[in-house]
Amino acid sequence: MAWTREDMAARAALELQDGFYVNLGIGIPTLVANYIPDGMSVTLQSENGMLGMGPFPFEGEADADLINAGKQTITELAQSSYFSSSDSFAMIRGGHINLSILGGMQVAENGDLANWMVPGKMVKGMGGAMDLVAGVRRVVVVMDHCEKTGAPKVLKRCNLPLTGAGVVDLLITDLGVFEIDRKVGGMRLTALATGVSLDEITAKTEADFIVAL
Amino acid sequence: MAWTREDMAARAALELQDGFYVNLGIGIPTLVANYIPDGMSVTLQSENGMLGMGPFPFEGEADADLINAGKQTITELAQSSYFSSSDSFAMIRGGHINLSILGGMQVAENGDLANWMVPGKMVKGMGGAMDLVAGVRRVVVVMDHCEKTGAPKVLKRCNLPLTGAGVVDLLITDLGVFEIDRKVGGMRLTALATGVSLDEITAKTEADFIVAL
């Protein structure tokens, strides 16, 4: 047993607070929007230049001028605003976004994150990921705990090229939750996924961590 | 005899070209707007955040939200646009303004300009003058040739604190017109004011200059 994608998204949603401005990455992070508690006001930023992302449009109502950073068609809300890419990343770099939730390939115990390139494979580019992890106040990574091959992804040091050095505050995997002190370094295991034992997660984690369940 | 303020403004207006975007300083430079030839399109920038300055409002129609950099009430034109101070000076610093015409206290033969402070006197501040002379493509200074005391203002080196070093392209005084090569340094006298002799202007100028009448 372990957490599903939906479970991980639901866990990540616990990081939201009323009034937060949040940037969600592609994949599991996108699902977090479905778990915003009723009555909580969370504004979603899309780094291509929008605050206040609304739901997908109804069939037949897609607007070519209104897409999110994943290039999907979206809609606007009453409180939405649009701005340029430089204004959008000024907002991100300037520390005005409360929370960024994004996917990862590898996370290290010092808070390093790799999620943009695998040497030898075609590199698509980092897009806005480096800016988000460097600028957003709190960075949450959601990813599978291991490769499909079983190789660990929660490491002492990343061996893939970094997206950011010492940038991750919280790591949510299908096996559990780790807090990371990105200033001093050091991981603390704070939750186990349903049906996952401490032995299992320890066996599947290369990084050192303190158990703080 | 010598040129009047109006004569100097008219001479400065010869520097205008169709399609130019121009920033005019306070004083004589402001008068240049009255000498824009018919049929020539010149857009005036006000560094507090406006392109396309219109004339003063009719009596009773002044708008507190619409002033120029001299804090006078003005009006807008059909092609006007407004922007922030950072956008305005991005425009200036980025070299997008064709011409700046401003007043001076001292100009040196190397193109140095002093026009913002006199040590020992209360200093009001440089406002946007340093940005304008550093960023605008062509800088024209219009000023009296001498102090009221008769002391020269066209100097080998400025003795007042500079507004910009090597920034002046053209100097128009009540006695004549000098071109300045601001890269290599060096002044060329290209015109004498009505009734002014070469002897008179030479006597009243400390700077070295080549005569190119």
Next chain:
Amino acid sequence: MVQKVHADADAALAGLLFDGMTVMAGGFGLCGIPENLIAAMRLAGVRDLTVVSNNCGIDGFGLGILLESGQIKKMISSYVGENKLFEKLYLSGELELEFNPQGTLAERIRAGGAGIPAFFTKTGVGTLVSEGKEIRNFDGDDYVMERGLVADLSIIKAWKGDHEGNLIYRKTARNFNPMMATAGKACVVEVEHLVEPGQLDPDHIHTPGIYVDRIIAGARFEKRIERVTTRPRDTAPAKDAV
């Protein structure tokens, strides 16, 4: 639900003021200044302020009233020529003053809000402004390094604002307000028209609500004009461009 709308200027500033703080105040001259919030700061009596503002109001209005009450320790400005009290306090040593070129001041504030700790500009090279600062040559020209600027609080004036803090400025009253809104650890805004979300076109918003912590409908806008300059009705407009 986080409530950004506050009842009045006093309520909007409550808990945000402390002696020795740095405050950015929007406006150019008296145009686009947060006059209600300035008045509330005077009443609150907070002292030893470092104020970042292009100008310092006039005697008896705008930031001038904080000069009168002796609440300002230091000004960071580009031009202060409109204010006799300023001159007196400065010459007597009661007031510190740091002059920045207007464009450098604007860009320093923009940089502060945008997470840029320093940038290079040609403005001021070879003048007093660049003394003691790093000079560096890029592609044959010299530039001076200037630092980003942030404040504990920014006080902002907009024309319209909604409950989410989205703002629209009017004409040249925009000036320093949009950058300052991004560079304060807290940002309080007064607007002439407070509207419901959805009443501002998302394409027309100048300052997105993310930058605004608290917003009020200003109780009273005097909107004084420093230099009313007009022309008679019979003037041909074409030759009167300013």
Next chain:
Amino acid sequence: MVQKVHADADAALAGLLFDGMTVMAGGFGLCGIPENLIAAMRLAGVRDLTVVSNNCGIDGFGLGILLESGQIKKMISSYVGENKLFEKLYLSGELELEFNPQGTLAERIRAGGAGIPAFFTKTGVGTLVSEGKEIRNFDGDDYVMERGLVADLSIIKAWKGDHEGNLIYRKTARNFNPMMATAGKACVVEVEHLVEPGQLDPDHIHTPGIYVDRIIAGARFEKRIERVTTRPRDTAPAKDAV
């Protein structure tokens, strides 16, 4: 009178193109791209282009058509994952590629247009992006120095534009267009609606006309969508935020 309005994309680009030039092209994905001007560049056959654009279109559309014709020598982008031909050309060494983080790319262009030759950012510190660049500590944090970026030509898409070149963008089609308009030695714009001066509210203009050298009403806007993502009509909207 200087005439900015041109009859069509070919006329608007006439005399501005040369082999080996650097071109900035607005847009994010296929959203807000100057599709008429890109098509005209393909027809003009200009070669060895360095193209600054966040992405490189898709196979057969947008900048992808300049890849097909072999006109692009180098891309400066943040993400090129939508384009198979791109991958093929890159892997075979026929195409150079410089990746910039999206925000660094946006800011480099903004800086280029604003006369700022270099600035410091936290983005990319400790990654491949900062290799060979100056790293500097400000107030306890490390930053990397990035350079401003300019181009010989920028090609821009706006929603509305007037004869003076004042522009208004629509929704997320704004993206890179406003900064790029400021950073090209020449700037050519295509708009969906070309209007008379006075028809755009001066407070709503995103790009002032000073940045625009030539403007056309685009002949045809396909405005393709990469990923049409919709929801059925019976879905409760509140839980479908993206």
